[in-house]
Amino acid sequence: MAIDPKLLEELRERRQIARNAGGADKLAKRKEKGLMGARERLEMFFEPGTFQEFGMHAQHSCHRFGMEKKQLPYDGVVCGSGLVDGRAVAAYAQDFTVSGGSLGRIHAKKICDLMDFAHEAGMPVVGVNDSGGARIQEGVDSLSGYGQVFFKNVLLSGVVPQIAVIAGPCAGGAAYSPALTDFLIMTKENSNMFICGPDVIKSATGETAQLEQFASAAAHASISGNIHLVADDDSHAMELTAKLLSFLPSNNISDPPHEFPDLDMSEDPQMNEIVPASGKEALDVMAVIDRLVDDGDFFEIMPDFARNIVVGYARIEGLVVGIVANNPMVKAGTLDIDSSDKGARFIRTCNIYNIPIVTLVDVPGFMPGLAQEQGGIIRHGAKMLFAYAASTVPKITLIMRKAYGGAYLAMCSADLGADMVFAWPTAEIAVMGGEGAARILFRKEIKEADDPKAKAAELCEAYRNEFSSPYQAASNAMITDVIEPSQTRPAIALALRNTLNKRDTRPPKKHGNIPL
Incomplete structure (x- = not known):
């Protein structure tokens, strides 16, 4: 019927x-x-x-x-x-x-x-x-x-x-x-x-x-x-x-949609050409990212806000990653209130959804200034520290050039839980820049020199070689390896594969109290 x-x-x-x-x-x-x-x-x-x-x-x-x-x-x-x-x-x-x-x-x-x-x-x-x-x-x-x-x-x-x-x-x-x-x-x-x-x-x-x-x-x-x-x-x-x-898993207990092609460990000589000859010349971090990720396909998040830090998703040899990078082309790549908020939020989102984090470092410090201090740069900057330290996903860090003071720590140093830290020979890891440190440590010698400017430059170079060289950090087991820029992509790709099954257990608690 x-x-x-x-x-x-x-x-x-x-x-x-x-x-x-x-x-x-x-x-x-x-x-x-x-x-x-x-x-x-x-x-x-x-x-x-x-x-x-x-x-x-x-x-x-x-x-x-x-x-x-x-x-x-x-x-x-x-x-x-x-x-x-x-x-x-x-x-x-x-x-x-x-x-x-x-x-x-x-x-x-x-x-x-x-x-x-x-x-x-x-x-x-x-x-x-x-x-x-x-x-x-x-x-x-x-x-x-x-x-x-x-x-x-x-x-x-x-x-x-x-x-x-x-x-x-x-x-x-x-x-x-x-x-x-x-x-x-x-x-x-x-x-x-x-x-x-x-x-x-x-x-x-x-x-x-x-x-x-x-x-x-x-x-x-x-x-x-x-x-x-x-x-x-x-x-x-x-x-x-x-x-x-396409970069996110369906839920927090699933893996991101990774792909697993055979690893290509070939070096990229053109990466060496990206690094400026002078440390005073800004590094184009977008050019670094373009050569690091598969097919140059970088899906940037919040590209118009706090442009002194760059965040976004990509794949490296098939694996989905979140990239956090200082951008020296804007505000010299310093961390300020807005960039700290932007970075911390992105890091925590990656951690929620099991996405490994690759951090590219070229940071001279936190942004100085009365407006930043009154605006709570301490509280906001602490969000970056908290976000990285609380993240349990694989964390791979590359120190390209400057990594000074608290900002070095805030960009996922080994002490903040990075699983592997690589550095280029151009890396400088120190409490502060060589010039400022030399003028504080050797004030008397500079003042009494026949040519104070030349003396300051000499002592600055000596300080860099002695205290901020990547080999100094490596000798103290703070660096996994010092590599040529041309070796960056294969080194990071292999590090990601080796840490993909990472397990990091934390003390039982409802949640940490991030400084909002």
Whole structure:
């Protein structure tokens, strides 16, 4: 006995209503602005035919304030799971064409249910944020919904990767869910993220501020440091999300998606050419990274914020690694408040997801200055020390040139738990630079010399040879080996293979108390 055709027709009609979302007119207007619909975003993200939707027929339960007869297909958020490069991923996308993508009780429940599913199944969660905020008609239920989502964000933190895509408005309390995820990707146009808008700022403080100054992708990427990547448009945002996932495991008890080709131990003579002849000339660390990683494919994170430190993902002879490098081309590669925050956050993310860390060192110290001291450089710099010391993943360090003072320690020295430390012959490891040390230690000799400048240079060179040479550190078992720059890639590749099964047990505790 066949199923009643009317039932099938009703089902098809309901599905078609859901497919049309807020209506063809609204979708057309969004396309004119270069915006995709919520479903389009997910359809392009997942492999064709693999998206399995959760809660297509869910509806709001508010029967007040003009909402009695209002239909909100799937309550304004598309939820489900599918395959990305063959791996299962959970994702939701808020639909601005349905009541402005506003969050109400059922909207929040769908997101929370999806996160519970991802938690139990051990898969990443991607959230596309495009919402006008809380659904005012639902009152405190809407506020409660945000609280439930935040709680789930924290519950999943450190368990499965969470990526937030800001592809439209994300204002007020709504901004805190993305802020609780591992990575934030924001589209260059048609999106904004803020707690208080220009009108509120004006009324509260008297300041006049435009959204572009504090809520745009450019502002968050370069000034506040709230986001990790800027996308050209919706399509690019989903591509970046997929690329990022290609370096991450599905959960915290899985290994990253390593590849294991036969090791190529051939040297790279061109690496020797990258090192400047003069120690006073800035080293281009991006050129070093380009030659170190497979096919020059380096996926940089937060490229526009705190540019004196470089962080990102790559593969070295097939193994996924997180790279942390000083950038002498910006602020001489010093560590300051922002770069310490950026580095520490990235290190801890690598540690959560079992990603080995390769650290490239050329650091003259922590940034001096009244603003840095008053801003808490001690507290912020301590985050780097804490992050490295607390990390149990393989840690390989290469000291390229300067490694002075506390900043040397903060860049994963052997004392901070590096498993192997390599140094180039150009490395200088000391409490401080040779010139400054010589002027302190040999002040009298310099002052009494016939040519104080020449004497200072002579003593500076003597100090370097005696106290800051990489061989001095190696003689004290602080360096695994001194290598030619040309040997860098094979040395690090072999070190990674040799430490991949590292096991580092720590005292039982809830968690350490990082200096936030």
